[in-house]
Amino acid sequence: MAHAHGKCADFEGLRERAVALRRAGLSRRQIRDRLHVDNNDILNRLLEGEPPPEWTKRPNAKDDLRHRARELRLQGWTYDQIQVELGCSKSSISLWVRDLPKPERRDPTEQAKLAARKRWEHELAIRDEERQRTKAAATQEMGTMTDRDLFIAGVALYWAEGSKDKPYDRRENVLFVNSDPGVIGIYMAWLDLLGVEPERRRYRVMIHMTADVEGAKRYWADLVGVDVSTFQRTTIKKHNPKTVRKNVGENYRGCLVIRVAQGADLYRRIEGWWQGMVAMAPARLR
Numbered sequence: 001m002a003h004a005h006g007k008c009a010d011f012e013g014l015r016e017r018a019v020a021l022r023r024a025g026l027s028r029r030q031i032r033d034r035l036h037v038d039n040n041d042i043l044n045r046l047l048e049g050e051p052p053p054e055w056t057k058r059p060n061a062k063d064d065l066r067h068r069a070r071e072l073r074l075q076g077w078t079y080d081q082i083q084v085e086l087g088c089s090k091s092s093i094s095l096w097v098r099d100l101p102k103p104e105r106r107d108p109t110e111q112a113k114l115a116a117r118k119r120w121e122h123e124l125a126i127r128d129e130e131r132q133r134t135k136a137a138a139t140q141e142m143g144t145m146t147d148r149d150l151f152i153a154g155v156a157l158y159w160a161e162g163s164k165d166k167p168y169d170r171r172e173n174v175l176f177v178n179s180d181p182g183v184i185g186i187y188m189a190w191l192d193l194l195g196v197e198p199e200r201r202r203y204r205v206m207i208h209m210t211a212d213v214e215g216a217k218r219y220w221a222d223l224v225g226v227d228v229s230t231f232q233r234t235t236i237k238k239h240n241p242k243t244v245r246k247n248v249g250e251n252y253r254g255c256l257v258i259r260v261a262q263g264a265d266l267y268r269r270i271e272g273w274w275q276g277m278v279a280m281a282p283a284r285l286r
Helices: 002-023 027-036 040-046 062-074 079-086 090-097 108-142 147-162 179-195 213-224 264-285
Strands: 174-178 202-209 235-237 253-258
Touching: 002 027, 002 264, 027 040, 062 079, 062 090, 062 174, 079 090, 090 264, 108 147, 147 174, 147 179, 147 264, 174 179, 174 264, 179 213, 213 253
Parallel strands: 202 235
Antiparallel strands: 174 253, 202 253
16 A cells, blocks of 8 residues: 555656646657656656647648638639649548638639649749749859950940941940940949049930839939939930830839940940950851
8 A cells, every 4th residue: 555655656746847847848758858758658647737838839731721722712713723722632622611602613614724824824933933043053153253254245245235336427436325234234344444434424314205204314323323413414215106115114214325425545446356356256166
């Protein structure tokens, strides 16, 4: 009898320690290791009635799926469509939405169109991810740009986008027009490399009459780092009612025109640099 009483006392003492550890925030594993209790049945008895601490409670990943499934069902989605969208079983979907009203039956051709559209959207998402991975990898391949890299890039960029002298229209001006902020950034860095002083650079905006002219001027002024008041008179493009414009929206800011004052000598050098590049390029093929 005394032996049984001793066992009971030992158990109660062990339970008090287990409960204290539980209330201190320890997990079952931590309590088991601390008290050297390897039997799960005994551990269950020691912790009976004691709730687990909040940090040990694992979030139910299906709660979000259930909520989303109910939203889609209320929008009229079928079990098949919800299964494709969420990737869960029909049995789970049925359990989650069984209290909701059934959607109206759609024409089979309409359902087929919806399913095809969903598959195509999924395919587009996969393609876009692949596209972004390719671009990111290519960005890393560029590495560090040297001064010579920038010099060559600037010459090619100017000859592609800048104004050029013609035998029938003699204009030895350094004039560059573009709407791409990245292109403008490289061109500005190239002018810095060539030692073209900021005070020799003239700016103006060329933009459609229906756009936000003042907003565009502020954008380009911030990009090139000058005060908007230094900009020359804006060139406004008139609207042609026969033309359907695609360059619309808040991201349309027209083109920035950059002219280098007293740039005849610089233009001649640019043309010479380009001719040198053209002459050397065929050597790469030999």
